Amino acid sequence: MTIGIVSYGAYVPRYRIKIEEIARLWGDDAKALKNGLMVYEKSVPDVDEDAATIAVEAARNAMARSGVLPSRIGAVYTGSESHPYAVKPTSTIVAQAIGATPEMTAADFEFACKAGTAALQVCMGLVGSGMIDLGLAIGADVSQGAPGDALEYTAAAGGVACLIGRNESELAAIIEDTYSFTTDTPDFWRREGMPYPEHGGRFTGEPGYFRHVTNGAKGLLEKLGTTPSDYDYGVFHQPNGKFPRKAAKMLGFTKEQIAPGLVVPKIGNTYSGSCLMGIAATLDQAKPGDRIFATAFGSGAGSDAFSIRVTDRIEEIRNRAPTVSELIKNPVYIDYARYARHKGKIRLA
Amino acid sequence: MSSVPRFWRNIGVRYNLEGTRCKECEEYFYPPRNVCVNCRRMGELEPYKFKGTGEIVSYTLIHTAAKGFEDQAPYTLAIIKLDEGPCLTSQVIGDIDKIQIGTRVKSVFRKLGEDGERGMIYYGTKFVPLDP
Amino acid sequence: MPGIKARSDWPENGVDIMRDVAIIGVKNTKFGELWECSLRDIVVEAGIGAIQDSSVSGKDIDALYIGNMSGGRFIDQEHIGALIADYSGLSRNLHVPATRVEAACASGGLALRQAIMSVASGYSDIVVAAGAEKMTDVGSDEASSALAAAADREWEGMAGATFPGLYAMIARLHMHRYGTTSEQLAEVAVKNHRNGCLNPIAQYKHAITVDDVLNSIMVADPLHIFDCSPITDGASALVLAPAEIARKYSDTPIYIKAIAQASDTIALHDRRDITTLDASVVAAKRAYSMAKLAPEDIDLVEVHDCFTIAEICAIEDLGFAEKGKGGVVTENGETAIGGRIPVNTSGGLKACGHPVGATGIKQAVEIVTQLRGDAGKRQVEGAEYGMTHNVGGSGATAVIHILSRER
Structure with a gap:
């Protein structure tokens, strides 16, 4: 059974705030932050954008790129840690907005930054088992960072949708295999009803990100009997610019392999969209036959690794929807005051 | 507007620009009409999904917001003529200078x-300039 | 003319109405923020005033029509007709039928039309037509929201449309197409404030300048706050009688020469052309036809200047200015008192105030006052014919009356 990506679509809001602007407010050293985080600016949603609107725009781009009838979709799963409703699915909004309703199932996912890839794995299972024809997996976030918290420098907005199917002639990329590595590691959380997440500071690094990413990646490489040199590209969850570079190095991937998918310096961490954004940016320029190795990480904690092989069809569908680089060009820079308003940090009575 | 059913019954119209078209006189209607304004009961209306492209007929930058829209002010409101013919009122996103x-x-x-914070969130269609 | 599908047997097309009708008594309350007064207080004041002005007595009254847009939203009170009849002393002993008429800001004009038809048909003799709105019991946000319900709530309101916003889009296209300027819009407000200074009941009795308008805060670009009519409490009433017996009650009856009404789409975006209110054009055509008069015959007009651009469109749509020239005509002073066609001698909605349900009646009260020669410093000398033009929403309803000094 061959399962893969029929189509994909991304969306990034047009607004950006620079690290300097956030640092100016809190009296931080912008240069040191940029060197440390390797992030220079981050995307900011408009006042009328949230994870649902971003998921819809990404899903519509995926549908435009696919050319398939939305009625073929049997499941829509949206991963996010900023679902606009605590109870009431984002995925029904998306499904309705792409015309996939009503003969389908839908649910929302949450697993910190890897909810999108978790949704993707579930779609693989349903498609692979024959339960559904096509499944739409989305990772989208308008992630939260408390004012003055370190997260504020990176918590960004964006989303990616992947249409998963099994008809070989329709696949733009084959997912050769996937592997997950999961433990209970409370490195980052947000309690019910709280507006901003809490995190374990440096504890999020070694026991969180690096342990799970490297074990997840190694697990899949061992399972497939492959090595980093078998891949043309590597994508690792990018909460900042530093972590994926370090993880890649630990695993034996080169700077060149990860460069096309490393979008975090320009848009920040799109959380549930982060790893998928890297995959989308890589698919935007991969050639037929290229292989992509990707590992998503979600705090809490776990990793999902994927081995992907691009097919001839990528050339046909690539230009039917905007590429990630097209989406992130011509940003509109805003100051902290406007950012605070866009993010709802200023509350109107 | 705090009526869930009132919003819900038009979700397809709001999300996906679903309108109608009269088979008799071939005029398109958005929002959908059940009676053709030209043919009245002799007309026959069928569903039609609009492409979603059009041009601005007129616009304003609203400073004093409508109730419930305060957090979006100032916002651009426009009458947009869809390529199929009918006009609608919508916000246009982006710099007023580009409009x-x-x-x-x-x-x-x-x-x-x-x-408010506890109630329903209303989603739907707005417009952006094709060349922002 | 687009959209005219008039039936040949309508009075507008020359078929005589059954009876001529006259206005025999009028009264406006003070317009403004009447904090001490309730809706019933002001309607009773206007109603009693109009009855006193006419010398009829309560037991002569056959029916009451009251224009009120949104008692439900403004004072949380429906069943306005019964309330007013009751507090006017017309219910418990006399049981006079009372009917509330609603057509948003044209509610007053429409109440007058219904009252006239009631007398003309022979069904009633003495009828009171009143209009009232109590708008300041709620905050301005709530008042604006209530007013916004005159537009298409689902397909304009849900997009964030406000009334200033809708008229701003009319203004924008009018400026784009005809070269109308913000200064010309401001001239409407300047003139109407000048007139308001001469009207004892006006909400605003201070003069303003073009710069005052242009420097006032922007509400919906290109409309400033001084381009907008205010939120107002007020009531107006008049008493109608068949023309043949009018002199029994009044030395100076004023006669109805035409009543005309027309509809257009509820949403601005569905109109043929947003810079023309087709409902106004059609209603005016019907009115001129019924009165056998032309725009040149009209000596003064009260138009629905809910926004400055609305007056400019109105004088074009009613035939007092060429299409697109409304701004120029205003700038040239042709619509001022003493000009070619004085417009809004009362101060209009802009300066006299706009208690929405009362406005259409107040316009008729002003014309009656002028035709009687009782308008004091704002008197249009020798006025024979006057017109009222009352609009609901952004132009979905237009109602026009032509009044005459001679029968």
């Missing part, structure tokens, strides 16, 4: 409003 009478626009999915 003129005749500017080409396309539809996007946005939050229209919400009933």
Whole structure:
């Protein structure tokens, strides 16, 4: 059974705030932050954008790129840690907005930054088992960072949708295999009803990100009997610019392999969209036959690794929807005051 | 507007620009009409999904917001003529400097409003300039 | 003319109405923020005033029509007709039928039309037509929201449309197409404030300048706050009688020469052309036809200047200015008192105030006052014919009356 990506679509809001602007407010050293985080600016949603609107725009781009009838979709799963409703699915909004309703199932996912890839794995299972024809997996976030918290420098907005199917002639990329590595590691959380997440500071690094990413990646490489040199590209969850570079190095991937998918310096961490954004940016320029190795990480904690092989069809569908680089060009820079308003940090009575 | 059923029954119209077209006189209607304004009971209306492209007929930058839209002010409101013919009223996203009478626009999915912090969130269609 | 599908047997097309009708008594309350007064207080004041002005007595009254847009939203009170009849002393002993008429800001004009038809038909003799709105019991946000319900709530309101916003889009296209300027819009407000200074009941009795308008805060670009009519409490009433017996009650009856009404789409975006209110054009055509008069015959007009651009469109749509020239005509002073066609001698909605349900009646009260020669410093000398033009929403309803000094 061959399962893969029929189509994909991304969306990034047009607004950006620079690290300097956030640092100016809190009296931080912008240069040191940029060197440390390797992030220079981050995307900011408009006042009328949230994870649902971003998921819809990404899903519509995926549908435009696919050319398939939305009625073929049997499941829509949206991963996010900023679902606009605590109870009431984002995925029904998306499904309705792409015309996939009503003969389908839908649910929302949450697993910190890897909810999108978790949704993707579930779609693989349903498609692979024959339960559904096509499944739409989305990772989208308008992630939260408390004012003055370190997260504020990176918590960004964006989303990616992947249409998963099994008809070989329709696949733009084959997912050769996937592997997950999961433990209970409370490195980052947000309690019910709280507006901003809490995190374990440096504890999020070694026991969180690096342990799970490297074990997840190694697990899949061992399972497939492959090595980093078998891949043309590597994508690792990018909460900042530093972590994926370090993880890649630990695993034996080169700077060149990860460069096309490393979008975090320009848009920040799109959380549930982060790893998928890297995959989308890589698919935007991969050639037929290229292989992509990707590992998503979600705090809490776990990793999902994927081995992907691009097919001839990528050339046909690539230009039917905007590429990630097209989406992130011509940003509109805003100051902290406007950012605070866009993010709802200023509350109107 | 705090009525869930009132919003819900038009979700397809708001999300996906679903309108109607009279088979008799071939005029398109958005929002959908059940009676053709030209043919009245002799007309026959069928569902039609609009492409979502059009141009600005007129616009304003609203400073004093409508109730429930305060958090979006100032916002651009426009009458947009869809390529199929009918006009609608919608917000246009983006810099007011980029918006003129005749500017080409396309539809996007946005939050229209919400009933406070506890109530429902209303989603639907707004427009952006085709060449922002 | 687009959209005219008039039936040949309508009075507008020359078929005589059954009876001529006259206005025999009028009264406006003070317009403004009447904090001490309730809706019933002001309607009773206007109603009693109009009855006193006419010398009829309560037991002569056959029916009451009251224009009120949104008692439900403004004072949380429906069943306005019964309330007013009751507090006017017309219910418990006399049981006079009372009917509330609603057509948003044209509610007053429409109440007058219904009252006239009631007398003309022979069904009633003495009828009171009143209009009232109590708008300041709620905050301005709530008041604006209530007013916004005159537009298409689902397909304009849900997009964030406000009334200033809708008229701003009319203004924008009018400026784009005809070269109308913000200064010309401001001239409407300047003139109407000048007139308001001469009207004892006006909400605003201070003069303003073009710069005052242009420097006032922007509400919906290109409309400033001084381009907008205010939120107002007020009531107006008049008493109608068949023309043949009018002199029994009044030395100076004023006669109805035409009543005309027309509809257009509820949403501005569905109109043929947003810079023309087709409902106004059609209603005016019907009115001129019924009165056998032309725009040149009209000596003064009260038009629905809910926004400055609305007056400019109105004088074009009613035939007092060429299409697109409304701004120029205003700038040239042709619509001022003493000009070619004085417009809004009362101060209009802009300066006299706009208690929405009362406005259409107040317009008729002003014309009656002028035709009687009782308008004091704002008197249009020798006025024979006057017109009222009352609009609902952004132009979905237009109602026009032509009044005459001679029968």
